[in-house]
Amino acid sequence: MSAADRLRDALDRLVEASATERILISTAALVLSVLLGAVLVLVAGRMTTCTAGEAVYYLGVGFCYDPVVVFDRLFLGALGDPLSGGWSPDGQFSVTLRETTLLLFTGLSVALAFRAGIFNIGTQGQMVVGALATAIGVLWASSFVSGTVGTVVLIPFGVLVGATFGGLYGAVPGMLKAYADANEVITTIMLNFIATGVALYLVSGVFKDPNSAANQTVPLPEFARFPAVLFGGRQDFSLVALAFGLLAIGALYYVLEHTAFGYDVRTSGVQPEAAEYGGVDAERTVVASLALSGALGGVAGAMYVMMVLGTFQTGIPSYGFDGITVSILAGNNPLGVGVAALLFGVLKSGTTVVQFATDVPPQLVGVLRGLVILFVAMPEFFRMLAKGLPGRGSRREAVATDGGAVTGGGVADDEGGEADE
Amino acid sequence: MATAVHLDGITKRFPGVVANDDVDLEVEHGTVHALLGENGAGKTTLMNVLYGLYEPTSGTVRLDGEPRTFDSPRDAIDAGVGMIHQHFMLVDPMTVTENVTLGSEPRKWGGLAVDRAAAREAVVELADRYGFDVDPDARIEDVSVGEQQRVEILKALYRGADTLILDEPTAVLTPQEVEELFAVLAELTAQGKTIIFITHKLGEAMRAADEVSVLRDGKKVGTVDADGTTREELAELMVGREVLLDVEREPAQTGEVVAAASDVVVEDDRGVRAVDGISFEVRAGEVFGIAGVDGNGQTELVEALTGLGVPDEGEIRFRDEDVTTASRRERIEAGMAYIPEDRQERGLVMEFGLVENGLLGSQHGPELGPNGRIDWPATRDHAEAIIDEYDVRPADADADAESLSGGNQQKFIVGREFKRDPEFVVASHPTRGVDVGSIEFIHERLLELRRQGVAVLLVSSKLEEVQGLSDRMGVVYEGEFIDVVDPEETTEEELGLLMAGERPGGGGDETGATDETDPEATPSDVTGGERA
Numbered sequence: 002m003s004a005a006d007r008l009r010d011a012l013d014r015l016v017e018a019s020a021t022e023r024i025l026i027s028t029a030a031l032v033l034s035v036l037l038g039a040v041l042v043l044v045a046g047r048m049t050t051c052t053a054g055e056a057v058y059y060l061g062v063g064f065c066y067d068p069v070v071v072f073d074r075l076f077l078g079a080l081g082d083p084l085s086g087g088w089s090p091d092g093q094f095s096v097t098l099r100e101t102t103l104l105l106f107t108g109l110s111v112a113l114a115f116r117a118g119i120f121n122i123g124t125q126g127q128m129v130v131g132a133l134a135t136a137i138g139v140l141w142a143s144s145f146v147s148g149t150v151g152t153v154v155l156i157p158f159g160v161l162v163g164a165t166f167g168g169l170y171g172a173v174p175g176m177l178k179a180y181a182d183a184n185e186v187i188t189t190i191m192l193n194f195i196a197t198g199v200a201l202y203l204v205s206g207v208f209k210d211p212n213s214a215a216n217q218t219v220p221l222p223e224f225a226r227f228p229a230v231l232f233g234g235r236q237d238f239s240l241v242a243l244a245f246g247l248l249a250i251g252a253l254y255y256v257l258e259h260t261a262f263g264y265d266v267r268t269s270g271v272q273p274e275a276a277e278y279g280g281v282d283a284e285r286t287v288v289a290s291l292a293l294s295g296a297l298g299g300v301a302g303a304m305y306v307m308m309v310l311g312t313f314q315t316g317i318p319s320y321g322f323d324g325i326t327v328s329i330l331a332g333n334n335p336l337g338v339g340v341a342a343l344l345f346g347v348l349k350s351g352t353t354v355v356q357f358a359t360d361v362p363p364q365l366v367g368v369l370r371g372l373v374i375l376f377v378a379m380p381e382f383f384r385m386l387a388k389g390l391p392g393r394g395s396r397r398e399a400v401a402t403d404g405g406a407v408t409g410g411g412v413a414d415d416e417g418g419e420a421d422e
Numbered sequence: 423m424a425t426a427v428h429l430d431g432i433t434k435r436f437p438g439v440v441a442n443d444d445v446d447l448e449v450e451h452g453t454v455h456a457l458l459g460e461n462g463a464g465k466t467t468l469m470n471v472l473y474g475l476y477e478p479t480s481g482t483v484r485l486d487g488e489p490r491t492f493d494s495p496r497d498a499i500d501a502g503v504g505m506i507h508q509h510f511m512l513v514d515p516m517t518v519t520e521n522v523t524l525g526s527e528p529r530k531w532g533g534l535a536v537d538r539a540a541a542r543e544a545v546v547e548l549a550d551r552y553g554f555d556v557d558p559d560a561r562i563e564d565v566s567v568g569e570q571q572r573v574e575i576l577k578a579l580y581r582g583a584d585t586l587i588l589d590e591p592t593a594v595l596t597p598q599e600v601e602e603l604f605a606v607l608a609e610l611t612a613q614g615k616t617i618i619f620i621t622h623k624l625g626e627a628m629r630a631a632d633e634v635s636v637l638r639d640g641k642k643v644g645t646v647d648a649d650g651t652t653r654e655e656l657a658e659l660m661v662g663r664e665v666l667l668d669v670e671r672e673p674a675q676t677g678e679v680v681a682a683a684s685d686v687v688v689e690d691d692r693g694v695r696a697v698d699g700i701s702f703e704v705r706a707g708e709v710f711g712i713a714g715v716d717g718n719g720q721t722e723l724v725e726a727l728t729g730l731g732v733p734d735e736g737e738i739r740f741r742d743e744d745v746t747t748a749s750r751r752e753r754i755e756a757g758m759a760y761i762p763e764d765r766q767e768r769g770l771v772m773e774f775g776l777v778e779n780g781l782l783g784s785q786h787g788p789e790l791g792p793n794g795r796i797d798w799p800a801t802r803d804h805a806e807a808i809i810d811e812y813d814v815r816p817a818d819a820d821a822d823a824e825s826l827s828g829g830n831q832q833k834f835i836v837g838r839e840f841k842r843d844p845e846f847v848v849a850s851h852p853t854r855g856v857d858v859g860s861i862e863f864i865h866e867r868l869l870e871l872r873r874q875g876v877a878v879l880l881v882s883s884k885l886e887e888v889q890g891l892s893d894r895m896g897v898v899y900e901g902e903f904i905d906v907v908d909p910e911e912t913t914e915e916e917l918g919l920l921m922a923g924e925r926p927g928g929g930g931d932e933t934g935a936t937d938e939t940d941p942e943a944t945p946s947d948v949t950g951g952e953r954a
Contacts, residue, residue: 259798261791264781268771277730278760278768279782280751 012387015380023332026380034376038369039068045365055360066361075369078354079347093354095236098243099309101346105246106301107324108331108338108345109253110294115333116257117290118270123174123189124298125321126196131167131299132306133200136218136313137208138162139306143225151224159225160245160303167299168292170196175291179284185291193321201315210312217314227308237309245304246342249297253335266290298324329385330378348373425487426451426585426616427472427503432481434467441467443640444481449585449633454607454617456631456648458624458660464640465620469587472618473505474498485585504578505587510570514563518556519545522576548579553609555602567692568599572606579615586610588619592626604630622715624656624922636660657918672873674893677706680877681727681758681846686736688722688901696722698901699736704846704877709868711892711909712881715921719901720881721763724850727879728760729753740846754783759844761835761852763881765828769835772824776814779823780805780838804841812837813863829860836864840871847871850881865891885917899923 018026046056046064056063057070077084081094088094107124114121139159146154174192177183201216210219227239257263268276269286277283301320306313327345331337348370355366429447433440442464449455457465470476472483474492482489485501492498495505512521519542528540545558554572562570571591578586592600607617607630621627627634628648635645636659643659681704688697697719704710714720725731727738729750738746745753754760762768770779781801785791790801805819812833814826823831836852849868853861868891872878882888888895889909896903897920904920 259796261785261794261796264778264785264791264796268774268782271773272767272771274764274767275769275771275782277750278762280749280754280786282749282751 012383015384016387018384023380023384027330027377030376030380031373034372035072037376038372039072041368041372042066042068042071042361042365045361051360066359066365070359071355071361071366071369074355074358075351075366076347078358079351090232091235093236093350095232095238096353097343097346097350098232099236099238099346100349101342102238102243102246102308103301103304103320104323104327104342104345104349105243105338106249106297106304107320108327108342109249109324109335110297110301110321111324111328112331112333112335112338113253113257113266113297114290114294115328116270117266117286118273119175119178119287119291119294120186121171121174121189121291121294122186122325123171123192123321124294124301124324125317125319126189126193127167127170127295127298128302128305128321129193129196129200129317130170130302131163131296132302132317133203133208133218133313134166134299135159135163135303136221136306139221139225140219143222147222148224151222152228155225156227156241156307159307160300163299163301163303163306164296165299167302168296171295171298172288172292175288175295178291179287197315200313204313204315208313215314217312220312221307225307226311227304239308242304242308245300247339249300250335250339253297257335262286262289326374326378329381330374332381332384344377345374425449426485427618428484428487429468429472430482430484432468432471432483433479434464434471434476435479440640442471442478445637445640445642447635447642447645449616449618451616452611452614453632454611454619454630456627456634457618457620457637458627458634458656459622459637463637465637466589467640468637469505469589469618469620472498473503473587499578499581499583502582502584503587504581504583504585506571506574506578506589506591508589508591510574512562512570512573515561517558518560518562518565518569518573518576519558521562521573522548522558522580524577526581544580545576548576552579552606552613554606566599568595568602571595571599571603575606575610583615585616585618588617590620590622592621592623600626622660624653624660624919625924627656628653653919653922653924654915657915657922660918674708674872675875676708676893677875679703680706680741681879682739683723683727684737684739686723686726686733686738688719688726688731689734690722696901697726697733700896700898700901700903701736702896702903702906704879706845706877707872707875708893709872709878709880709891711888711895712879712898713885713888713895713917713921714883714898716883718898720850720883720898722901723898724760724763724848724879724881728758728848751786754842755787757842757845759839759842759847761832761839761847761849763850763854765831765835766824770823770831773822775820775822776809776826776834777802777805777819779834780808780819782838784842808834808837808841811841812867833860833863836867840867844871844876846877846879848879848881851883852880853882853884853887885914885921889914889917897921 043059043064043066046066049065051065053063056065057067058064079093079097081088081090081092081097107128110124110127111121139155139162142155142158143151170192174183174185174188177188178185204218205216208218210217227242229238230240232238232240257267265276265281265286268279269281269283273283276286298321302317305317305320323345327338327341330341330344352363352366352370355361356363425448427447427449429445432442432445432447434442445464445468447468457468459465467476471478474495474497477493483492484490485503490501492501498505513524516524519538522545523541528537528544529535530537530540542558548554549556549558554576556569556572556576557565562573565573575586591603595603607619611617619630628651631648633645634648634651634656636643636656638660646655682702684701685699686697686701687695687699690696700719700723702710712720712723722731726733729745729748729752732747736746737744740753740756740758745756748756766772771782777798781790781796781804785796786794790797790804802819808814809817809819814830814834814837823834826834832852839847847868852864852868865887868878868880880888880891889912892909894906895909896906897917898904899921900923904923904925907917907920
């Protein structure tokens with residue numbers, strides 16, 4: 002058996018893995034990445050100089066950085082140290098949940114598009130558009146209401162505005178793909194630049210806050226921001242926003258699994274020809290799923306404005322791109338997105354904790370974070386890759402017999418069909 | 423004369439399938455040898471073995487008497503075997519010269535640069551030697567299909583091929599281009615090259631070849647001298663004298679016209695008329711069959727009928743309404759069921775379970791998908807009912823479609839489509855690749871629908887299937903109806919000739935084919951093919 006055959010076999014096994022197996026694989030990958038990271042921390046610790054007092058000793062050898070401390074800070078620190086007593090909801094745990102909330106929406110955005118067989122790299126742009134629209138819309142509306150009534154009215158209003166504009170911005174590449182056959186990867190990347198550019202133009206011009214040096218809109222009034230519930234709000238986290246997120250997970254799950262539209266989306270995603278045969282309007286499904294995907298990205302933007310910043314400012318962090326990884330990590334399953342977003346949130350917020358608590362250089366922490374993501378995401382990534390490979394499944398045997406030659410798969414198509422039966 | 427190619431006892435097995443079974447083939451130097459057979463007879467597999475794409479399970483390949491083993495097409499090319507595939511492998515934006523020399527260009531400056539002048543010179547010289555009409559500087563995307571094919575042949579010759587394999591070379595050509603191709607083949611053999619070409623068209627095999635070998639079901643059933651044979655003999659070899667499937671069939675109780683196509687034209691990507699003015703009517707309670715060799719426009723016709731494609735000209739009516747541009751979903755909802763030609767591409771979502779596959783096409787319907795919400799318990803019951811009634815095995819509604827055998831996949835599709843209570847069923851190759859037991863079952867169900875007054879359109883490349891089930895049948899050739907006949911009054915040989923594009927008209931054929939058609943079938947039903 003050649004190496005190519007073994008690789009093919011491994012990929013096939015990965016594609017056929019059950020849900021439990023996939024969770025086990027992810028967990029094993031997480032443990033492996035921590036072990037490898039620990040080795041890296043030790044090696045880096047040997048290559049640095051520090052005083053004897055700062056060093057830790059393993060098997061009689063001194064190291065400048067302690068991997069146990071690093072990973073303890075990275076994970077437990079991000080959770081606000083639940084094991085050591087004195088845990089406060091307003092501590093680092095709020096930061097983790099804040100990040101989780103935002104990643105949840107961008108992750109769902111990417112996941113929905115993926116399920117329809119569309120690679121939406123434009124979540125970032127849709128988030129920017131949603132954020133800007135929310136800031137402007139809520140500012141305008143906040144002159145009509147105030148106080149508690151204002152909060153009750155403006156929060157749903159702001160989320161709705163973000164969803165609408167993000168959705169419209171997602172519909173653009175959707176229409177380009179459906180009616181002009183434009184590749185969505187390219188159009189969404191380009192639309193990201195356009196969103197950022199137009200936002201900068203508007204916020205440095207007509208919508209600029211005259212009292213601020215930064216390119217930002219006038220800050221929203223306090224009542225137009227997500228209220229702090231249970232958590233103190235010092236870390237710009239609101240449980241209400243997270244509740245919206247959990248609701249979105251449930252809603253998206255329901256849409257995908259229990260509605261005709263979701264069935265159309267999933268069928269188009271795995272086998273477009275069969276979807277067409279089953280009466281699915283391919284064009285409409287593409288536009289609708291990208292619009293819905295964009296709406297989720299837009300809501301992420303609304304959350305960012307109304308929960309975190311309280312204004313729209315240029316230079317929105319790359320939650321949209323992180324959403325791609327979150328979605329892949331979750332196997333594009335809405336329920337998985339919740340878990341993946343939490344893991345990602347922990348890593349993001351844990352990074353700052355590690356930097357406060359240790360001398361480990363931030364670059365090394367970045368590497369550790371990258372390792373975790375890489376390891377956990379890779380099996381799912383290869384799984385998606387293997388699914389898309391030609392000659393998988395029913396044609397597998399026929400392809401294997403010609404030694405996996407690339408030309409073989411292609412030209413043997415006509416008679417490869419017979420071999421299926 | 424020495425034997426240029428000698429295949430000795432070639433057997434090629436794929437899991438579960440014997441594509442070639444102990445095939446011997448000898449081809450003399452400087453001759454054209456036609457490999458004739460129906461689709462799926464194993465022609466291309468055999469040639470892929472010769473071309474090094476497949477390793478034979480057993481048997482030997484000899485070139486000029488020497489046993490050879492090829493690990494890849496590269497080896498075959500080095501040994502002087504070139505293959506021209508049905509789908510050309512040319513780089514569209516590049517010129518003829520660049521395509522011909524691609525990968526083995528003449529070099530200059532110590533191998534650092536391509537010697538374009540020498541390359542062009544070599545191509546011109548080759549083209550002159552064999553009398554090819556090609557422009558070495560034209561871009562592939564700008565030249566005709568016939569010229570593209572000549573470029574493919576030049577490519578093989580440039581690499582030193584002595585034996586050329588052509589896979590269905592005429593499939594994409596216009597009649598004039600076919601003539602040009604045959605002239606090219608004659609010139610090549612005159613200069614000592616050896617040609618093997620794969621075809622399923624009787625006429626071509628006889629016209630262009632010196633010898634014809636016929637494959638059927640992976641076995642070689644005979645090699646005959648092209649001059650010493652008749653079309654009838656070849657048709658018989660090709661189709662075989664297998665027992666007609668004995669189907670109990672009472673006379674049709676036909677009702678009103680349910681579906682009709684008039685002057686339908688469908689063009690393919692290249693602008694060739696895949697369907698060229700076909701008209702027919704299907705009445706309630708009858709089976710209208712369309713017979714023909716694959717690739718004569720059946721796929722395009724069926725897609726236009728079922729809403730997967732839009733005809734370029736003509737009209738399609740269903741239950742007295744013009745549905746020419748109606749969407750697939752509208753047609754499903756109006757009562758059109760469709761058993762697709764390719765069950766693994768179209769008919770089933772392979773990675774979905776049977777429950778979800780039972781929903782395909784009904785997801786927006788009132789029973790399973792009321793108000794846009796899917797009623798999963800009802801959907802499960804529906805799938806289980808199909809499994810039960812159509813004897814799908816394993817009887818597990820949660821099994822993925824891809825885990826089922828071809829026959830069971832097909833039974834599930836048939837069950838799903840028939841359970842729609844359709845008024846019109848389009849069955850495209852309903853028993854292709856299905857085991858004998860399931861074939862019988864599917865045929866019985868089709869006839870049961872006919873009894874219930876459903877209009878059925880049956881498209882198949884299996885003659886005995888169309889003949890055995892249809893009340894009337896149209897024979898399609900190059901996008902037109904060659905003739906519409908009464909299947910009971912027509913012999914397999916006559917049908918074989920019609921399928922090969924022989925228009926009725928010679929001798930007693932005409933009376934047999936057209937005059938004795940079912941009186942129900944008025945001439946207006948049959949406006950399709952122009953008659954010779």
